[in-house]
Amino acid sequence: MSINADLHCHTTASDGTLGPLELYRRAADQGVELLAITDHDSVAAHRFLQQHFLQQRPLDGPRLIAGIELSTTWSGVEIHIVGLNFALDHPDLDRIIRNQDNARRQRSLHIAKKLVKLLRLSITEDQLFAEVVGIALSRQKSTSDGFTLTKETVQTGRPHFAQWLINKGYVKDANAAFDHYLNDKKLGNLRQFWPPMSQAVAWLRALGGKAVLAHPGKYKMTRTKLRALVKDFKLAGGHALEVVGGVMVPGQTEQFVELCQTFELQASRGSDFHSPDYRWVELGRLRPVPDSLPAVWQDWQQAEK
Numbered sequence: 454m455s456i457n458a459d460l461h462c463h464t465t466a467s468d469g470t471l472g473p474l475e476l477y478r479r480a481a482d483q484g485v486e487l488l489a490i491t492d493h494d495s496v497a498a499h500r501f502l503q504q505h506f507l508q509q510r511p512l513d514g515p516r517l518i519a520g521i522e523l524s525t526t527w528s529g530v531e532i533h534i535v536g537l538n539f540a541l542d543h544p545d546l547d548r549i550i551r552n553q554d555n556a557r558r559q560r561s562l563h564i565a566k567k568l569v570k571l572l573r574l575s576i577t578e579d580q581l582f583a584e585v586v587g588i589a590l591s592r593q594k595s596t597s598d599g600f601t602l603t604k605e606t607v608q609t610g611r612p613h614f615a616q617w618l619i620n621k622g623y624v625k626d627a628n629a630a631f632d633h634y635l636n637d638k639k640l641g642n643l644r645q646f647w648p649p650m651s652q653a654v655a656w657l658r659a660l661g662g663k664a665v666l667a668h669p670g671k672y673k674m675t676r677t678k679l680r681a682l683v684k685d686f687k688l689a690g691g692h693a694l695e696v697v698g699g700v701m702v703p704g705q706t707e708q709f710v711e712l713c714q715t716f717e718l719q720a721s722r723g724s725d726f727h728s729p730d731y732r733w734v735e736l737g738r739l740r741p742v743p744d745s746l747p748a749v750w751q752d753w754q755q756a757e758k
Contacts, residue, residue, distance in 0.1 A: 455741045458487035458750055460520065461535055461667060461695065461723020462736060465593045465600060466501075467492035467522075468612045470728040472596030473501045476736075479729070481514030485737035487750055489520030491535050491723070494553035495608055496521055499541055501600050518753070522667060523553065523657070527650040527682060530672055531643070534653045535695065535723070538753060539662030549656050552648070554608075560646040561585065561609045567640050568614065572623065585613045588620070611635050651689040663692040663749055665721045669712075670698065670705045680712065687716040693749040697742055699724035699734035706740065713746050720746040 463469035464476050471479065473490065476498075480488045490498045499519055521536045539546070565578035565585070574581065589607045593600060602608075615630035624630045637643065657664040666686050669679060683694065696709040697720070713720055720742045724734050742748050 455744075455748075456486045456750070457484050457737045458722050458748070459485045459515075459724050459726070459737045459739065460487070460489040460518065460537055460665070460721050460749070461491050461522070461698070462488070462726040463492050463522075464490055464498040465596055466490075466495045466497040466602070467608050468610050468727060470592065470596075470730065472593070472598040472600040473498035474505060474598035474600070475596055476726075477502065477514055477517070480736045483735060483737040485515045487518060488515040488736075489518040489535075489537050489723070491520035491522040491537075493522050493608065493610065494524060494550060494557060496541060496546065496550065497602060497606070498600070503541070518750075519662070521550075523549075523653040524556075524647045525650040525653040526644045526647045527685065528678075529644065530674070530682075531647065532650050532672070532682070533667040534650060534657065534691075535665040535667045535721070536653075536657040536660065537663040537665060537721075537749065539657065539660035543660045545656070545659055549660075554606075556646040556648070557608060557610070560643055561614075563643070563646070564611065564614055564635070564640055568618075568634060571634060571639060581617070582609070585609050585617050588616050589613045592616075650686065654686070654689040654691050658690050663719075664690065665693040665695055665749060666691060666718075667695050667723070668698050668725055669694060669709060670701055676708070683712045683716055683718070687718060691718065693719035693721045695723055696720040696746065697722040697740050699726065699739065706743070710743055710746060719749040719751075721749045 464473045492498055518538050519541050523534045525532050565581040569578050586604050589609050615627040618624045618630040654664045694713050722739055722742050724736055726734050726736045
């Protein structure tokens with residue numbers, strides 16, 4: 454019998470709106486049995502939950518698997534690789550995260566510089582970036598579970614810049630922010646800051662984790678290019694493909710099943726949940742992984758037995 458696994462979701466440690474405990478409790482309410490929190494380039498939510506479970510009796514809820522979503526590049530496209538079931542105390546993990554943090558900070562300063570120029574602002578990019586950091590911190594402080602980072606460790610991305618544009622009255626909503634100011638045409642090549650996909654896969658393998666090609670349907674590639682991506686991912690040492698996601702169009706699952714079979718990949722399942730406000734995506738509310746494919750979590754279940 455298949456289990457209700459959700460191996461792709463986000464908290465306020467990256468660009469989600471729920472704190473780690475809030476998300477864990479919501480997953481439990483939704484009947485999720487196996488959960489991986491996969492914040493962008495961060496495991497801060499996992500470390501927070503570790504401390505909570507050490508200090509208090511563990512909550513009734515899903516089994517929690519270590520996870521992270523690494524930003525990478527491949528053939529001029531930003532590609533996201535989800536890492537699963539690695540050791541949070543691995544000595545290389547902090548080095549990898551520092552590398553990604555530095556890349557994200559340089560990327561954010563680049564965005565701030567572009568916005569200063571586009572909007573003809575009288576403030577510097579450093580001042581704008583500081584205000585965006587404040588937005589990221591305030592989002593964390595608005596949750597109920599006490600999870601907060603510092604201004605040095607909090608993560609910023611385009612959603613936080615979108616909120617800055619809304620707060621300042623330049624746009625009415627996030628869609629308008631991306632349409633008018635935060636798209637690739639306006640900001641230039643943001644992919645330059647990320648490591649190659651093969652590097653991220655090598656990192657995850659070194660950590661002892663599984664590398665999963667996240668949301669393959671979101672890259673808007675032709676079938677030929679997507680096939681080339683999956684082939685290179687497999688050659689780099691990738692383990693699995695996210696076959697079932699929160700938002701998919703008819704026929705995509707069947708296409709991804711065929712790619713898994715062709716390249717002998719395991720199948721993963723993840724909602725990419727970010728917020729209760731996005732009612733079309735919910736934790737655990739996903740189609741099952743097809744029986745014809747080996748699930749990425751089957752090794753973990755066998756190890757338990």
